[in-house]
Amino acid sequence: MPAPVIELDHVSKRYPNGFMALEKVSLSLFPGEIHALLGENGAGKSTLMNILYGVHEPTEGGVLMHGRQVIHRRPADAIANGIGMVHQHFRLVAPFTVAENLALVARGERQKMFRRQSDIHAFMQRYGMDLDPAAKVKDLPLALQQRVEILKALVNDSRVLLLDEPSTILTPDEIGALYDTLRRISEKGTAVAVVTHNVDEVLAHADRYTILRRGKTNGSGLTASCTPHDLVEKIVGRAVATGTRIGARRQAGKEQMRVTAAYLRPASGSPGLHDINLQLYAGEITGVAGVEGNGQTELFELLAGQRQPERGAVTRHSDRVTVALVPQDRHHEGLSLDLPVSHNLLYAKIMRGEYLRWGLLNHAAISRRAREMIAQSDIRTDSHATPARALSGGNQQKIVVARALDAAAAVVVVYQPTRGLDMAAAESVLMRLAQAADGGTTVVIISSNIDELIRLCDRILVINGGRITGEVAGESMTPERIGALMTTGRNPSPQAAGAEYV
Numbered sequence: 048m049p050a051p052v053i054e055l056d057h058v059s060k061r062y063p064n065g066f067m068a069l070e071k072v073s074l075s076l077f078p079g080e081i082h083a084l085l086g087e088n089g090a091g092k093s094t095l096m097n098i099l100y101g102v103h104e105p106t107e108g109g110v111l112m113h114g115r116q117v118i119h120r121r122p123a124d125a126i127a128n129g130i131g132m133v134h135q136h137f138r139l140v141a142p143f144t145v146a147e148n149l150a151l152v153a154r155g156e157r158q159k160m161f162r163r164q165s166d167i168h169a170f171m172q173r174y175g176m177d178l179d180p181a182a183k184v185k186d187l188p189l190a191l192q193q194r195v196e197i198l199k200a201l202v203n204d205s206r207v208l209l210l211d212e213p214s215t216i217l218t219p220d221e222i223g224a225l226y227d228t229l230r231r232i233s234e235k236g237t238a239v240a241v242v243t244h245n246v247d248e249v250l251a252h253a254d255r256y257t258i259l260r261r262g263k264t265n266g267s268g269l270t271a272s273c274t275p276h277d278l279v280e281k282i283v284g285r286a287v288a289t290g291t292r293i294g295a296r297r298q299a300g301k302e303q304m305r306v307t308a309a310y311l312r313p314a315s316g317s318p319g320l321h322d323i324n325l326q327l328y329a330g331e332i333t334g335v336a337g338v339e340g341n342g343q344t345e346l347f348e349l350l351a352g353q354r355q356p357e358r359g360a361v362t363r364h365s366d367r368v369t370v371a372l373v374p375q376d377r378h379h380e381g382l383s384l385d386l387p388v389s390h391n392l393l394y395a396k397i398m399r400g401e402y403l404r405w406g407l408l409n410h411a412a413i414s415r416r417a418r419e420m421i422a423q424s425d426i427r428t429d430s431h432a433t434p435a436r437a438l439s440g441g442n443q444q445k446i447v448v449a450r451a452l453d454a455a456a457a458v459v460v461v462y463q464p465t466r467g468l469d470m471a472a473a474e475s476v477l478m479r480l481a482q483a484a485d486g487g488t489t490v491v492i493i494s495s496n497i498d499e500l501i502r503l504c505d506r507i508l509v510i511n512g513g514r515i516t517g518e519v520a521g522e523s524m525t526p527e528r529i530g531a532l533m534t535t536g537r538n539p540s541p542q543a544a545g546a547e548y549v
């Protein structure tokens with residue numbers, strides 16, 4: 048077996064607040080291999096990646112490259128040593144072209160090279176990618192923006208490529224294509240490490256895995272010798288039942304909200320919305336499936352009341368119909384990162400004056416309720432007083448979902464509610480949405496995760512190019528049927544049951 052390119056040798060990381068996020072973790076990344084890093088929310092995956100990439104320094108232990116100890120005090124040190132990283136939130140300059148984005152990060156002589164179209168093509172083709180160097184990043188779909196991020200990470204001849212949850216924004220086909228690209232990259236001798244929560248993806252595409260649990264290694268080895276069951280048990284410490292229907296099919300109650308012939312003009316990066324008609328009923332879960340960027344954000348904004356249609360209308364049954372939201376961009380819209388977990392959980396209620404006593408904030412009541420919500424949603428935090436910024440991405444997501452479900456709103460609109468959550472947390476969020484609907488709440492779930500929609504929803508609308516291209520319910524909710532509507536806007540066969548709009 049070849050020698051590892053990079054190793055972590057008994058690395059521990061204690062954050063300034065005293066929290067021990069990693070404890071004596073060792074890991075080796077080999078050239079030519081795809082290594083999956085798994086673990087529940089808060090297990091320490093991002094901390095580990097950030098140590099490899101020079102964002103954090105280990106408190107104890109060392110980082111070795113080609114067997115020699117290196118010290119990365121900042122990402123620039125790691126980049127200079129041939130480490131590239133693709134972050135979950137892309138760091139591209141959207142109005143710039145693909146070529147300009149690559150040239151921006153190129154160092155030394157390579158800068159010149161990234162100004163010549165022919166050289167850029169040759170560079171991309173090395174990894175089997177064929178993007179238009181003159182395309183503006185903002186006009187590319189997310190899956191292609193991700194390719195630009197990968198190329199950016201490779202521009203300076205990286206020998207190590209790190210990717211933080213790259214598959215969460217992709218459809219199943221796009222995930223396959225991503226791993227084809229990663230395989231080509233690894234075959235060139237680069238060591239690839241991917242953080243993911245998706246066990247099936249790991250078994251299908253990765254060579255080796257490491258599982259973190261509460262900051263410690265809880266298993267590692269070759270994927271060829273393990274089953275999904277083995278991995279799940281090591282990740283969450285118990286078996287998790289996934290794949291079965293969540294809740295019985297529900298009977299729709301009274302109409303709560305209606306969208307009539309809504310239209311939004313297409314804009315750069317947005318297909319707009321065209322003739323959207325939708326009725327939402329109490330006690331029903333409506334799914335909206337689609338490849339990202341097909342009008343989901345715009346539909347969310349209409350339902351949230353953040354935007355008015357240019358034609359058509361969005362009406363609520365009465366003024367008493369309130370809407371709670373789980374937004375797409377939880378960092379900017381969902382959380383105040385510097386406020387404590389407790390205030391983030393109860394933000395809307397605090398703002399409405401529900402936690403005032405004698406005109407002052409009732410901190411005891413806020414803490415009490417926050418602690419209950421933290422326990423109920425299994426939010427992993429030192430304390431309710433910890434700033435939201437110090438929580439792992441998945442635990443931040445749990446705060447946003449817990450707050451939306453605590454609002455007792457008539458309608459809850461959630462955007463990718465389980466993105467970035469581990470299997471156990473994802474199951475718990477889906478169960479809680481089901482319980483809310485069983486209790487009479489109207490739930491709308493916008494997601495590109497077809498399996499999750501089929502398990503949870505009573506009916507699923509498919510959105511493509513800003514239009515609703517079909518609606519399926521009951522037995523017609525199959526991945527094939529929905530997948531076909533998502534990508535082509537057509538039912539796979541004319542005999543298939545269910546409505547289709549053209």
Ligand SMILES: Nc1ncnc2c1ncn2[C@@H]1O[C@H](COP(=O)(O)OP(=O)(O)OP(=O)(O)O)[C@@H](O)[C@H]1O
Pocket residue numbers: 062063064066067068086087088089090091092093094095427428436437438439440441442467469
């Ligand atoms: N800056 C910080 N200060 C204090 N604690 C932190 C800080 N960053 C992370 N932590 C804590 O360290 C632990 C590990 O966090 P990390 O982000 O590495 O987890 P993760 O495995 O990537 O989780 P997720 O899947 O939710 O993204 C968490 O409990 C988190 O609250």
